[in-house]
Amino acid sequence: MLIGHPSEVMDLSFASQLNAMIWMTKNGKDLKPAVYEFPKELDNETALAKLETMGINIDQWTEEQERYARAYAEGT
16 A cells, blocks of 8 residues: 655655745845745746646637636536
8 A cells, every 4th residue: 555645746846845945045035034925937837847747738728718717607
């Protein structure tokens, strides 16, 4: 019986942590003690790099798909 997260989850987690540490070394001097949200663009960069290593490319949503994803009343 295996316990724990799959390696695909762990390497993505470690990559996100590394990106956060790099961001902190560049921006930390200007930050006050607080809880900060990880910049969305860095989160997306990490996710896209992971997908690329898996040979997965994502496409752009159509306007209809974009509207559907934001319309919470749809599909309920």
